[in-house]
Amino acid sequence: MLSPYTVLDLTGGHGDLAGMLLGDMGAAVIKVEPPGGSAGRGEPPFLDGGPEHERSLPFFAFNRNKQGITLDLETEAGQNALKGLVEKADFLFESGQPATLDSLGLGFDVLKEINPKIIHVAISAYGLDGPYADYPASDLTIAAMGGPMSLQGVPDRAPVRISVPQVWLHAGSEAATAALIAHALMLRTGEAQFVDISAQTAMIATMLQGISAHAIQGRDYQRAGSLLQLGQANLPVVFDCADGYIVLIPSGPTLVVMVPWFVEDGVVPESWIDAEEWPTYHVRLLQGQPVSYSAEAVLSAITKYVANYTKNHLLERGLREGVALAPVNDMGDLTGFQQLQERDYWLQAPLPNGIDARTPGLVARLSKTPMSVRSWAPALGEHNGQVLNTLLGMSAEEINLATGGKAG
Amino acid sequence: MADLLPFDGLKVADFSWVLVGPTTAKYFADHGATVVRVEAAAPLDILRTAGPFKDGVPGADRTQFFAEINTSKLGISLDLKNPAGLEIAKRLISWADVVIESFRPGIADSLGIGYEAAREINPSVVMASTCLMGQTGGAAAFSGYGFHAASIAGFYETTGWPDLAPDGPWVAYTDGVSPRILAATIMAALDHRRRTGQGQHIDAAQLEMSLHFLSPQIMDYSTSGRSVTRNGNRSQFFAPQGAYPCAGDDQWCTIAVETEEQWKALQRAMGIPAWAQDAKFDSMEGRLENHDAIDQHIGEWTKDQETTALMQSLMSHGVPAGMVQRSSDLESDPQLAHRNYFRTLEHQEMGPVPYAGHQFRIKGYDNGPRFPAPVLGQHNEQVLREVLGMTDEEITEAIIAEAIQ
Numbered sequence: 072m073l074s075p076y077t078v079l080d081l082t083g084g085h086g087d088l089a090g091m092l093l094g095d096m097g098a099a100v101i102k103v104e105p106p107g108g109s110a111g112r113g114e115p116p117f118l119d120g121g122p123e124h125e126r127s128l129p130f131f132a133f134n135r136n137k138q139g140i141t142l143d144l145e146t147e148a149g150q151n152a153l154k155g156l157v158e159k160a161d162f163l164f165e166s167g168q169p170a171t172l173d174s175l176g177l178g179f180d181v182l183k184e185i186n187p188k189i190i191h192v193a194i195s196a197y198g199l200d201g202p203y204a205d206y207p208a209s210d211l212t213i214a215a216m217g218g219p220m221s222l223q224g225v226p227d228r229a230p231v232r233i234s235v236p237q238v239w240l241h242a243g244s245e246a247a248t249a250a251l252i253a254h255a256l257m258l259r260t261g262e263a264q265f266v267d268i269s270a271q272t273a274m275i276a277t278m279l280q281g282i283s284a285h286a287i288q289g290r291d292y293q294r295a296g297s298l299l300q301l302g303q304a305n306l307p308v309v310f311d312c313a314d315g316y317i318v319l320i321p322s323g324p325t326l327v328v329m330v331p332w333f334v335e336d337g338v339v340p341e342s343w344i345d346a347e348e349w350p351t352y353h354v355r356l357l358q359g360q361p362v363s364y365s366a367e368a369v370l371s372a373i374t375k376y377v378a379n380y381t382k383n384h385l386l387e388r389g390l391r392e393g394v395a396l397a398p399v400n401d402m403g404d405l406t407g408f409q410q411l412q413e414r415d416y417w418l419q420a421p422l423p424n425g426i427d428a429r430t431p432g433l434v435a436r437l438s439k440t441p442m443s444v445r446s447w448a449p450a451l452g453e454h455n456g457q458v459l460n461t462l463l464g465m466s467a468e469e470i471n472l473a474t475g476g477k478a479g
Numbered sequence: 480m481a482d483l484l485p486f487d488g489l490k491v492a493d494f495s496w497v498l499v500g501p502t503t504a505k506y507f508a509d510h511g512a513t514v515v516r517v518e519a520a521a522p523l524d525i526l527r528t529a530g531p532f533k534d535g536v537p538g539a540d541r542t543q544f545f546a547e548i549n550t551s552k553l554g555i556s557l558d559l560k561n562p563a564g565l566e567i568a569k570r571l572i573s574w575a576d577v578v579i580e581s582f583r584p585g586i587a588d589s590l591g592i593g594y595e596a597a598r599e600i601n602p603s604v605v606m607a608s609t610c611l612m613g614q615t616g617g618a619a620a621f622s623g624y625g626f627h628a629a630s631i632a633g634f635y636e637t638t639g640w641p642d643l644a645p646d647g648p649w650v651a652y653t654d655g656v657s658p659r660i661l662a663a664t665i666m667a668a669l670d671h672r673r674r675t676g677q678g679q680h681i682d683a684a685q686l687e688m689s690l691h692f693l694s695p696q697i698m699d700y701s702t703s704g705r706s707v708t709r710n711g712n713r714s715q716f717f718a719p720q721g722a723y724p725c726a727g728d729d730q731w732c733t734i735a736v737e738t739e740e741q742w743k744a745l746q747r748a749m750g751i752p753a754w755a756q757d758a759k760f761d762s763m764e765g766r767l768e769n770h771d772a773i774d775q776h777i778g779e780w781t782k783d784q785e786t787t788a789l790m791q792s793l794m795s796h797g798v799p800a801g802m803v804q805r806s807s808d809l810e811s812d813p814q815l816a817h818r819n820y821f822r823t824l825e826h827q828e829m830g831p832v833p834y835a836g837h838q839f840r841i842k843g844y845d846n847g848p849r850f851p852a853p854v855l856g857q858h859n860e861q862v863l864r865e866v867l868g869m870t871d872e873e874i875t876e877a878i879i880a881e882a883i884q
Contacts, residue, residue, distance in 0.1 A: 072667040072668055096663075097667075116716075119703055128696075128699055129695040198818055209720075209737055211714075211720055211722075211733045215732075216804055216812075218806065218808075223648060225639075225646060229724070229731055231639060231646065231712055233638045234707065234708070234713075235707055241659075244660055245839060247660075247663045249839040251666035251667065252486075252510055253485070254666075259483040259484075264841055265841065268839045269818065269838060269839070271815075272815070272820060272837070277649065278649065279547075279548075279651070280530065280542075280650070281649065282806060282809070283543050283832065284543075285810060286810060286832065287531040287532070287534075288531040291806045292806070296644075296646050309635065309646075309647060318626055318627055318630035318647070320626065354528075357528075390621060393622070399645055400631055402696060402700035402707060405631070405697070408631060410616045413617055414615060414687070420698065428698040429697060429698065429701035431687070431693075431694050431697060432687065434687060435681050435682065435684075437682075438594075438679045438681075440671055
């Protein structure tokens, strides 16, 4: 889909997903790293036994479909090579804190003179200007400042983030989308565009109905563990089952299927089936209208029933009978989830330590222009010669100068 | 040039509901496309039945949950099971450049508006179908919400405390992940169409999009057998990290040390306390091992301090810090004010209310939401007359047939 376009990816662990998404969609992506390697190569978790610079699993995960070059942007030779690449590129992503290129004299105002149609996207924690622009940040602190943490966790302990870093993935995928919006704008105006992504606001988006809750209803939502907060009634969605936990929403469509199961197991008397209009149970419950069985009685029945079954049993029976019972999967359970095999989702990625790893596949299936993974994350400077010679006609000596002496 | 919008002239028929499809369509609506959001009066979009409600008073047209993600769209209420309603749906498909639907797989086909039917009417249409599990496979019909996909993906396993049942992320987490990826995919498909005239069908499974947010952990499990789990606010690799109590009611400030330099900076911010000089805290390994002790000391130091002042002091020392902000805190966040993030729009029922702005700014282009979300059926007549060019007679017939709800 995006095969006519070239992307320069100067991000370093903060936003690598942006270029990956455009690459999966067909764009030619060139990862530009400093001679010592992108900061992203220092991001854990690390691969056991991987060579230096090739140990970071996040780097490996988010840099597929990219050719890798090093440029020493502190030198004139490196800067000239970047300018040469900008001339041939359509998109440029960077994630300096903030706007590293600007400080090198390679900011948007310079780059748009070289390429009057370039889409320049800068990803940062809080945005490029404003009172917090220069503040240091991390996944945890942006999850806090962006709001979703205030809604996660149990009331008698501290609020929590998701334990796996998420912030730069939200910002990175937003950057891909914003880049294509800016590209559409460029097609209208004929002018280069500069896009400023704020990771904090990307996190705010994940608050969903919580974003403006205070202004609308006069109160904030408060963290309440896994309780689904619906105002008049707060319903749990996580239940203990025989070998772990299961997520289900105790609403009418769920109960209409599950109440006969409760009866089957003697958890509730048979009279339950007809004594309540189950499909609309939650509607009346939430509106404070009369129901035949209290929320406590219903939740108690669910709790008793699911305690006797494994998460897989519940998933399978739910699938057969049309009710959404979702196991709380760990990584092992996930890789056994049959649907992903049946969809041929997983890819096998050859890691730098010689082991093949299961890795997420394509983000979507397109009928005419399928996405593809054509190459895995590059080694440091792997394509120095190929890219700089082919695209810019640089000699081996020039390449050596520009790349900080790592001619691949 | 300044008033040119990126998607000016683009036409989108949004048959989707709840979160992923409508948020995807919002990316086009806010940036200039004419987006017709097709709704049913019964059953209502579930977002219209959930809060937050304006002033706490429930009502289908009083919830910001629906309004937040349906800005800049025209809204019509259409009965797709009514033959006259189906006719109008087909006219919309014929009009549209992009069609988005999020029915359970097979339903769009059975209604007569699946991709096969759509491309008969409109060969170059770009149609996106999104659901939790994808259009194919044994679990395609698994009909749930982002809660379920988040649980299956592993986001419940990895949110909360190691000694407690999983808390899960806030609400339907994969609904906060999927729309950007789907929107970018549709934009790429539109660019292909602009160059070639070719339309196509997109099958976007929300589980499959969201698993990329766990990609390194999936690879780690695949090669080492290590399965990541919830760990409060701690990192497996860096210490100290946590949310620490501050003065006031339920106030917290996060601190995240990732380097030796930041550990030294934190000590300076704390006034180089004696406890921190213990050699067992000198290395990252030592701090990871003695995290409980460090947390206790830091918590003692933070608990009587005012959150904002503490955060600013830490940050000015070079320590990544951030207060845990609620909706009410976002209202007065100076960085968001600087970015002109919240945009107040006059909603027909709720009046002037703040809408979330965009997560990016484009230089020289003021890109807030263009107009507020529709109340149910707000643009019925406008869509039929102005968008679809129906005559008074045709509109009257549709009303008599009860196609418009």
